[in-house]
Amino acid sequence: MPRLSVVLVVHGEQAHLDEVTSAALRGDDVELVVVDDASPDHGPELLDALAARDERVRVHHLTERVGLGEARNLALELAVGEYVWFVNASDVPAPGGVLARLAETSPDVLLVGDRIEDVLGRSRRGPHAALVRRLTGTVTLDEEPGLADAAPRAWDKVFRRDGLGRFAAGRHGELTVSWPALLGARRIAAVPGTSYMRRELENATRVPGSPFEAYESVLRGADERTRRVVVPAMARHLLSLLDRIPEGERREFFRRASELYRRHRTADEPASPRHRLLERDAYAAYRLLDQGIEARRRAPSLAPVRKARGRLRKASLERHYRSRLRAPLDPELAVYGAYWFRGYACNPRAIYERAAELVPHVRGVWVVRPGATVPDGVEHVVANTPEYFDAIARAGYLVNNVNFPNNLVKREGSVHVMTHHGTPLKRMGLDLRHAHHAGRKMDFAALLERCRRWDFSVSSNRHSTLIWERVYPVPFETLEVGYPRNDALANATDADAQRLRAELGIAPGQTAVLYAPTHREYRSGYEPALDLGRLAAALGDDHVVLARQHYFYDADPLVRDLHRVGRLLDVAAHPSVEELCIASDVLLTDYSSIMFDYAVLDRPIVIHAPDWDVYRELRGTYFDLLAEPPGAVARTDDELVDLFASGAAYDTAVAEARAAFRARFASLDDGRAAERVVRRVWLGEREATQPPVPSTA
Numbered sequence: 001m002p003r004l005s006v007v008l009v010v011h012g013e014q015a016h017l018d019e020v021t022s023a024a025l026r027g028d029d030v031e032l033v034v035v036d037d038a039s040p041d042h043g044p045e046l047l048d049a050l051a052a053r054d055e056r057v058r059v060h061h062l063t064e065r066v067g068l069g070e071a072r073n074l075a076l077e078l079a080v081g082e083y084v085w086f087v088n089a090s091d092v093p094a095p096g097g098v099l100a101r102l103a104e105t106s107p108d109v110l111l112v113g114d115r116i117e118d119v120l121g122r123s124r125r126g127p128h129a130a131l132v133r134r135l136t137g138t139v140t141l142d143e144e145p146g147l148a149d150a151a152p153r154a155w156d157k158v159f160r161r162d163g164l165g166r167f168a169a170g171r172h173g174e175l176t177v178s179w180p181a182l183l184g185a186r187r188i189a190a191v192p193g194t195s196y197m198r199r200e201l202e203n204a205t206r207v208p209g210s211p212f213e214a215y216e217s218v219l220r221g222a223d224e225r226t227r228r229v230v231v232p233a234m235a236r237h238l239l240s241l242l243d244r245i246p247e248g249e250r251r252e253f254f255r256r257a258s259e260l261y262r263r264h265r266t267a268d269e270p271a272s273p274r275h276r277l278l279e280r281d282a283y284a285a286y287r288l289l290d291q292g293i294e295a296r297r298r299a300p301s302l303a304p305v306r307k308a309r310g311r312l313r314k315a316s317l318e319r320h321y322r323s324r325l326r327a328p329l330d331p332e333l334a335v336y337g338a339y340w341f342r343g344y345a346c347n348p349r350a351i352y353e354r355a356a357e358l359v360p361h362v363r364g365v366w367v368v369r370p371g372a373t374v375p376d377g378v379e380h381v382v383a384n385t386p387e388y389f390d391a392i393a394r395a396g397y398l399v400n401n402v403n404f405p406n407n408l409v410k411r412e413g414s415v416h417v418m419t420h421h422g423t424p425l426k427r428m429g430l431d432l433r434h435a436h437h438a439g440r441k442m443d444f445a446a447l448l449e450r451c452r453r454w455d456f457s458v459s460s461n462r463h464s465t466l467i468w469e470r471v472y473p474v475p476f477e478t479l480e481v482g483y484p485r486n487d488a489l490a491n492a493t494d495a496d497a498q499r500l501r502a503e504l505g506i507a508p509g510q511t512a513v514l515y516a517p518t519h520r521e522y523r524s525g526y527e528p529a530l531d532l533g534r535l536a537a538a539l540g541d542d543h544v545v546l547a548r549q550h551y552f553y554d555a556d557p558l559v560r561d562l563h564r565v566g567r568l569l570d571v572a573a574h575p576s577v578e579e580l581c582i583a584s585d586v587l588l589t590d591y592s593s594i595m596f597d598y599a600v601l602d603r604p605i606v607i608h609a610p611d612w613d614v615y616r617e618l619r620g621t622y623f624d625l626l627a628e629p630p631g632a633v634a635r636t637d638d639e640l641v642d643l644f645a646s647g648a649a650y651d652t653a654v655a656e657a658r659a660a661f662r663a664r665f666a667s668l669d670d671g672r673a674a675e676r677v678v679r680r681v682w683l684g685e686r687e688a689t690q691p692p693v694p695s696t697a
Contacts, residue, residue: 002056003029004099005081005161009071010047011037013089015470016199017046020089025056027095032057035075038065041478042462069173072154073166083110084161086154086174092197098158101191105138108185110158111150114196119473120444121433126156126198135190141182141229148233151178152211156196172211179218183226202452202474211238212256219264231265235275254283320386321407324393329413334397336366337404339421341383343372343575346401347419347458347674350484354674359682365391373575397681403450410453417681418451418476419458419484420468422593423665426518427620429471436522436618448474456681458484460596460673461665467622479680479689482673488578489600490671500583504569506544513539513644514546514584516577517608518592522618529590530608531637536567538641546571546584586649588640591615595630599666605631605658606649608640630661 006024010017024032034051036044036059044061051057060078062071072086083102087093101110114126131146141147150156154174165180167173182188215234219227238257245253258281265271271279277286334355336348344366352364366380367388374380381387392398392408401421410416427435429451432442454476459465460483469478506512517529536545545568571580581587581597586604589595591612595605607629615621626633631654634640643649679688 002031002081003083003102004031004095004158005079005084006030006032006093006095007072007075007079007084007086008032008034008089009037009068009075010034010043010089011039011065011068012041012043014039014041014043014046015466015468016090017043017050018466019092020087021047021050021057023092023094024087025054027099029099030056030095031079031081033075033079034059035071035078036061037067037071038062042465067169067173068171069167069169072173076161076164076166079161081161083158084164085112085158087196088155088198090199090201091155092199094195094197097191097193097195101189102158105187105189107138107187107189108160109181109188111135111147111188111190112156112158112195113191113193114156114198115194116198116200118200119202119430119448121430123197126196128156132190132192135188136192138187138189140186140188142225144188145229147182147188148229149236151175151182151230151233152237154178155198157181168214168217170210170214172214175211175214176217179230183229202448211241212260215260222264224266227264228266228269231261232269232271232275234264235261235278239274239278251283254278254286255281317384317386317389321389321393324390325409325411327394329396329411330394331396332362333391333395334362334364334399335391335395336364337368337398337400338402340402341367341369341372343368344374344378344380345575345577346421347484348399348401350487350674351399351417351419351677354484354487355678355682358675358678362397362682365395367391398453403447404453406446406450408453415455415681416453417456417458417677418454419677420460420464423460423464423483423596424467425591425593425596425621425623425625426615427471427622428467430473431467431471431620435620448472451476456677458673458677460486461668463622463665479677480668481676481680481689482668482670483597484674484677485578486597486600486666486669487671487674488576489581489597490669492582492601497582500579504546504571504574504580504583506569506583509542511539511543511586512546512584513543513586513588514548514571514580514598515588516548516580516592516594517590520611520615520619529610530640532568534637535641539644543644544569545588546580548572548574548577548580591621591625595661596665599630599658599662600669602658602662604650604654605629605661606640606643607631607633609633609635610637628657628661630658 047059113132168176338345399417401419459480587598632649679685
């Protein structure tokens with residue numbers, strides 16, 4: 001029998017499961033009991049894979065959601081440890097110190113020292129740090145009354161399992177477990193230091209729910225001692241929740257708290273001024289007394305507008321934008337952008353084109369930079385013009401593959417769709433806080449402000465979903481439907497390929513190699529990673545290289561020179577990378593996300609990785625590309641030439657690697673991803689976002 005059963009209830013926390021389960025299993029005398037409360041994501045399959053790897057893990061799946069309290073009751077029936085610890089799925093427990101302290105003190109309840117971390121990684125001490133430092137031995141609740149304020153939480157206590165009560169329904173169901181355990185404990189101890197990291201996530205449910213029924217259960221038939229201990233702590237707890245209640249519901253919450261307090265308080269309780277106001281149900285007076293609540297209530301509602309106004313370049317545009325923000329939203333206007341308004345491209349383009357067919361009454365307008373090329377018939381506005389500010393102020397829908405600028409105000413009722421622009425190999429979002437170069441330059445608070453506008457986040461695969469939900473911890477709905485821009489690849493025909501090859505000037509019979517390297521932001525300028533002249537010469541006349549440098553760089557002079565003499569084609573300015581993929585026979589890249597898209601075509605992919613170790617260290621990556629590549633890998637120019645000359649770039653072994661890569665990253669790309677986005681966002685069809693059965697081809 002293990003000393004400690006760590007209990008985890010899971011519903012919708014898939015992005016954090018790897019971290020919390022890995023942390024929970026770092027003890028030698030631990031079991032992990034997980035109840036999948038009908039989690040509607042990848043959580044169940046992730047948990048089953050963990051249980052298959054580690055015999056200390058037991059997973060119980062529920063077909064219908066029962067809620068946190070009932071799921072914990074079920075876990076209690078499954079647990080066999082002497083002690084039980086109820087942890088949250090987005091937090092990080094550290095069982096080592098807990099196990100040591102359990103062995104030292106043999107307590108009935110063990111208080112766990114914790115720290116709280118916000119989404120930007122800023123950390124502060126937990127609410128009872130001073131109490132943890134004080135408790136060097138064992139005490140009872142009567143000897144240490146300060147323990148009463150620890151009762152509202154389950155995750156910061158480890159309980160002796162025998163005789164433990166049952167959790168009530170609702171978000172405060174732990175009160176019916178923690179209060180009886182504390183009141184009845186003969187030995188209460190604490191773990192010194194920090195054994196639990198509590199995350200404050202914006203995408204977690206923040207409304208606290210009703211604690212009244214749980215407190216009624218705790219106090220029903222209570223003796224004088226119980227009421228004397230519980231009621232003052234209950235009042236402090238209820239008042240602490242008031243600021244988290246939606247403003248329109250606070251008055252009623254206060255009334256119910258007052259009624260509960262009057263019914264159960266003891267006659268000799270030395271009530272504080274706040275508790276006296278609570279007893280009298282004097283809500284208005286309480287709000288005046290509590291300056292913190294009053295200050296937050298009076299927070300200016302136009303703060304986002306002022307922030308936007310301060311960043312607009314010209315006073316006339318400021319006035320224009322402010323005036324247009326007062327105009328009604330237009331539910332039949334959708335504004336699109338891609339790559340910082342570089343042009344008409346990527347996932348937003350695919351969604352725009354499908355929306356034109358499925359919701360033709362919605363007017364689509366693109367935002368582009370001055371001088372950008374836009375196809376005939378595509379309505380557009382130039383960024384930072386009056387027309388642009390009019391469009392973004394009134395649009396009911398805004399779609400982009402990067403964030404809109406800081407000065408855009410998210411209006412109530414508007415719908416923002418973030419499509420992203422690549423499956424992440426390199427670290428993204430908040431994971432860049434510790435990156436060598438990007439972490440020093442990025443304002444992560446501003447990043448989160450931009451991300452808070454999102455209503456939907458489009459994901460191409462499970463890998464991306466788990467990363468986006470973790471590194472952008474703000475509320476949004478994930479649409480894991482494949483990548484809309486890859487519809488063009490999935491639906492491409494041989495006739496499409498021949499037409500595009502002819503348009504590009506690829507001779508019949510030539511093997512077209514698309515070269516598309518990634519950006520290295522830690523370099524001060526452009527440095528060619530590959531000798532294209534040598535490669536083009538080695539490939540011979542029956543090959544042509546389509547050279548597409550990253551859009552952050554100007555065209556490589558060497559590429560221009562080779563283009564002039566016909567040894568390769570400079571396609572850096574081509575408006576559609578999807579068309580280049582369709583026209584080519586093989587992809588040559590380093591660490592660009594284009595490899596994930598190209599896998600849809602099931603054509604050879606060659607990885608040129610001369611600086612993989614440097615890139616992995618300075619930028620950071622989510623998996624080892626060289627260990628799990630989509631095809632052949634070359635570390636040097638010589639190896640690259642040999643791969644093509646020998647035919648190893650196309651052999652059976654690399655085809656098998658490509659098949660595994662496709663199954664992992666491109667199984668949802670069936671040619672209908674854009675349609676699924678349109679049906680969910682504009683038509684409200686939730687069933688449309690159910691991913692297709694992954695392809696086994």
